[in-house]
Amino acid sequence: MILIIELFDRKLEVKIMYTSHFKMNEQEVIDYLKAKQLFFTAQENKLIAKEIGDGNMNYVYRVTDQGSGRSVIVKQADKYTRSSRKIGQKRNKIEFELLRFEAEKCPDMVPQIFHYDEIMTCIVMEDLKAYQNMRFALMEEKSFPFFSQKIVEFIIKTIVSTMDSFVGPMFKRKQVQKYTNVDACDITERLVLTNPYREKYAQAPIEEVNLPYLYNHFQMDQQLLLEAAKLKYKFKNETQALLHGDLHSGSIFINQTGMKIIDPEFACYAPIGYDIGNVIANLFFAHIRSYVLNPGSEQSKYFRQWIENTVMGIITDFTKKFLLYFQENVTDAMEKSQDYRQWLLHLILEDTAGYAGLEINRRIIGIAKVKDIESIQDKNQKALAERILLMLGRNLIVNRTQIKAAENYTAALAEACALAEREMK
Amino acid sequence: MILIIELFDRKLEVKIMYTSHFKMNEQEVIDYLKAKQLFFTAQENKLIAKEIGDGNMNYVYRVTDQGSGRSVIVKQADKYTRSSRKIGQKRNKIEFELLRFEAEKCPDMVPQIFHYDEIMTCIVMEDLKAYQNMRFALMEEKSFPFFSQKIVEFIIKTIVSTMDSFVGPMFKRKQVQKYTNVDACDITERLVLTNPYREKYAQAPIEEVNLPYLYNHFQMDQQLLLEAAKLKYKFKNETQALLHGDLHSGSIFINQTGMKIIDPEFACYAPIGYDIGNVIANLFFAHIRSYVLNPGSEQSKYFRQWIENTVMGIITDFTKKFLLYFQENVTDAMEKSQDYRQWLLHLILEDTAGYAGLEINRRIIGIAKVKDIESIQDKNQKALAERILLMLGRNLIVNRTQIKAAENYTAALAEACALAEREMK
Known part of the structure; x- marks a missing residue:
């Protein structure tokens, strides 16, 4: 927008920037940071920007000063997805609000936020270059002994804590209204919960066999x-409860000392088991990848054992921490009994198994694949991985009321491996 | 508000009315209708107003022209309940929106709305003087053979039809946001779902025995x-689904040819069984009243048989119409199976029994009593009625997964009567 101001006998042109939304390119992101005087000092003026987003929803830029080497991330939501589908931008506001909320609860587990711009629908945040995307780390068979404890801590502090048993139903109802995320939930409901079960739908077909x-x-x-x-x-x-909504290994950045969780743009109120199930399913992708690629190697055995221990650790640790958190923080007199919190725990654990199964299925036969499986070169190995995972997914969904103990997951995994191997011989 | 306008050399005073909310008294309601030129013609100028509200939430005025005899109802929501508790007025907008929605779906079953005023938070609507409040009609042991069919029609068309299986989850999420009714739900959660179960809470005590x-x-x-x-x-x-939220016999006006349902100010998205359970519980109050007052009379026997048939009719008819409605109207391919709609029906029927039990309990030991029981003069008869109902309420809650057939209700009723009589001998 250009404002013309007449001052005495002179005409002044004043450019008012960023008063209406447009999708920025790499140069425009640099201009934006300079105009808003964000993150970089006046001395840091050799900025280069690179678009590094790999999802379908947003544009993600890394901007680096070539002098100091300091860098920052700018994540922008456009009115269209990258595949040109029109989409509301409310998810961007929700992402910012949730990152801020998570930062209060778990400051060490989310990126630092430097700026939020509601008009441009962009978030300027910490560059996590000291961390690696966990999906790729798992594909390299790296293990992270602290992971199960840390992710459970995140789930208890940022998700379980939002239940109305702790914040009160009046506040919770207002929060549900605030975090109504229509477009993001529509994507989940179609891509995760519907399309894989529609006959002959599978858009990105699996191996012919x-x-x-x-x-x-x-x-x-x-x-x-x-x-x-x-x-x-x-x-x-x-x-x-208020979920992260997309808690897969690709939304986690990790190194040997810690982790940061990003991308809560799918946040909404839904069953807690949806988030926990997503974490577990995505651990299984790495496990099965390793299993079909290199079943005999010592490294693979060690890695797979770590994954199994981690899944078991998540269930065991969640059980312990959930019951304790409930006991210590519940506000409603009727909900203080041990029977009530055990009942609720079992609901959540059933959901966890069920949604883990749904996540597995949609990543194998749905449109949004995972690199763990998609990048397996050998057709037979890939087919075996797919079959194991579909059998595991089915098992977790159909038998979810029986899958409440940590060891049920490893038993289900072993059973799916044995069954698929036999069928595909 | 008074506006002073200077025109040439004259000052004009212009009174701008109803630009900010105030609670009207009887005379002010007449002034309001005249100023807004609502309902009454210029010839109808002998208006009298009378406050006839008997609930705690709102002020309800009947305004009649003494000449023509025509009358209208003005219902106003204040910033305070009649017991001086501060309360949000959003429920009034929700009531209007829901009445409008119900009028589209079941035009013969809701009062006609003539005007809605968002500033004054009042609704001007049809006077239902051709009908009797159903609670009082039931206390007079009147029976209404069409009732079960009509109430199920209302439940299917205005409540079941709002499920996301029919309107789609995206539209449903937006509706949930729109109809978030924080204050009304808070009242339900405290008065119906909490207080009766808090030790020694009961505010309006029952008979000492x-x-x-x-x-x-x-x-x-x-x-x-x-x-x-x-x-x-x-x-x-x-x-x-979008509930009426307060579907007891006092919210229904009835005569021998039809009925009108009022007061949806507690409307919110919650389980359908809450509404159906309320209808059934309030039929039971009339039944037990008749049973303790006059068990041997032919009229009472006939009336109680009609109540039992009506409760059975509601369950049977709901089962039939729900399954048919689902089959004909479901939009989601995954939800088209017979197994799915049977599963959902059973969920709703379980909830129906459970919430019927909760409604019974809260009306006996909670703060909001019902006239059916409260007006029983004889202390022994009243005590027996209370005990039967508490036993029935408990039974419906605890055994709700087993209470799915129509005859389960009459069996539970007979059992509670026998048990209470034995205990109180």
Whole structure:
């Protein structure tokens, strides 16, 4: 916008920037940071920007000063996804609000936020270059002994703590209203909870050898379809807690001393098990990748054992911390009994198994794949990985009321491996 | 507000009315209707107003023209309840929106709305003087053979139809946001779902002979408290459909040819069984009143048989119409299976029994009593009615997963009568 101001006999042109939204390119992101005097000092004036986003939803720029080497991330939400689908930008505000909330609860586990711009719908935040994306770290078979404890701490402090048992139902209702994330939930409901179960839908097909299984067994399995529909009902209708909403290994940055969790733009009120199930499912992708690529190697065995221990650790640790947190923080007299919190724990654990299964299925037969499996070169190995995971996913969904102890997960995994190997011989 | 306008050399005083909210008295309601030229013609100028509200929440005026005899209702929500508790006025907007929505779906079953004023938070609507309040009609042991069919029609068309299976989850999420009714839900959560289960809470005590049962059995019953807490969880966390929210016999006006449903100011998204359970519980109050007052009379027997048939009719008819409505209108491919709609029906029927039990309990030991029971003069008869109802309420809550067929209700009723009679002999 250009404002013309007449001052005595002179005309002044004043450029008022960033008063309406536009999608920035690399140069415009540099201009933006300079105009707003954000992050970089006046001395840091050799800025270069590079678009590094790999998701479909947003544009992510790393801006680095070539002199000092200091860098920052600018994440912008446009009115269109990168695949040109029109989309509301409210998720960006929700992402910022949630990052701020998470920073209060777990300051060491989220990136530092330097600036939020509601008009430009962009967030300027810490560059996590000291960390590695956890999906890629897991593909390199790195293990992180602290992971299960840390992720449970994050889940308790930023997710469980938002239940109405702790904040009161009046405040919770207002929060549900505030965090209504229509477009993001629509994506989850279509891509995760619906499309993989629609006959012949699978958009990015799996290995040919698995197609008969997919079409004639999996998508014809009435028990599986019914149980998946029940879990979809819960996601659509149960405002249990404020979720991260997309808590997979690609949303986690990690190194040997800590981790940072990003991308809460899918945040909404839904069942807690959705988030925990996502974490567990994505650990299994790395496990099965290693299993089909190199089952005999010592490194793979060690890595897979660590994954299994981590999944078990998440369930055990969540159980312990949830019960304790509930006991210490519940405000409602009727909810103080041990029976009540055990009942609620079991609901959450059932959901965890069910949503882990849904996440596994949608990453194998849905449109949004995971690199862990997609990058397996050998067709037979990839087909085996797919089959194991579909069998595991089904098992977790259909038997979720029985899957409440840590060891049930490793048993389900072993069973799926054995069954798939036998079928594919 | 007075505006002073200078025109040439004259000063004009212009009175701008109703630009900010105030609570109207009887005369001010007449002035309001005249100033706004609402409902009455210029010839109808002998208006008298009378406050006829009997609830705690709002002021309700009947304004009649003494010449023509025509009358209208003005219902105003103040910033305070009649017991001087500060309260938000959003429920008034929600009431208007819901009445408008219900009028689209069931035009013959809601009062006609003539005007809504968002500033004055008042609704001008049809006077239902051709109808009788159903609570009082039931206390006179009048029966209405069409009632079960009509109320199920209302529930299907205005409540079930708002589920995301029919309107789509995106639209539903926006509606949940719009109809977030924080203050009204807070009242339900405290008065219906909490206070009756708090030890020694009961504010308007029951007959003395029942106090030991209440304190030493009922409020010490861990199974009852746990199951009530689970139903409270569902009310707080499940956005199944847009409820009326207060569907008791006092919210229904009825005559031998039809009925009109009023007062949806507690409307919110919650489990459908909450509304159906309320209808059933309030039928039981009339039944037990008749049973303790006059068990042997033919009229009472006929009336009680009609109530039992009506409760059974509601369950049977709801089951039939729900399954048919679902089959014909579901939009989501995953939800089209017979198994899915049977599963959902059973959830709703369980909730119905459970919330019927909660409504019974809160009307006996909570602060908001019902005239059906409160007006029983004989202390022994009243005590028996209370005991039967508390036993029935407990049974419906604790055994709700088993109470899905119509005849389960009459069996539970008979059992509670027999048990209470034996205990109180």
